Amino acid sequence: MHRPQLVESARGIMQSAVRGASRAMNAVRRVIAAADIWIQDHYWLVVISVLLVLGTGTGLLLAWRWAEVTEFARQIAPVLTTVSIIASALLSVLAWFRRRRHRRLAVQAAANSVGGSGG
Secondary structure, rough: OOOHHHHHHHHHHHHHHHHHHHHHHHHHHHHHHHHHHHHOHHHHHHHHHHHHHHHHHHHHHHOOOHHHHHHHHHHHHHHHHHHHHHHHHHHHHHHHHHHHHHHHHHHHHHHHHHHHHHO
């Protein structure tokens, strides 16, 4: 096989791999979007199920390994406190940006409805 043929063959293989990866990513996006919509439609069921599973797991763990759980909690409490402070600060900032965005979009929608209805 000559060098130009080898290059063309490699290019064809790469293009095929890219197409396959693109199709796979599109399929993953469709599945995630479908799951997201399902969760939005059934969020109460999801929340109650998650809480039941977490509560059951925590209860069983505490019943069988109380000493280990409390020792682990003493070790990890400072880390979790720091993480929770950072997470709450981040969520507060995100909520602030979300409120600003909603206000901006409301102002734009009001401006568009006033400007569009005058004609």
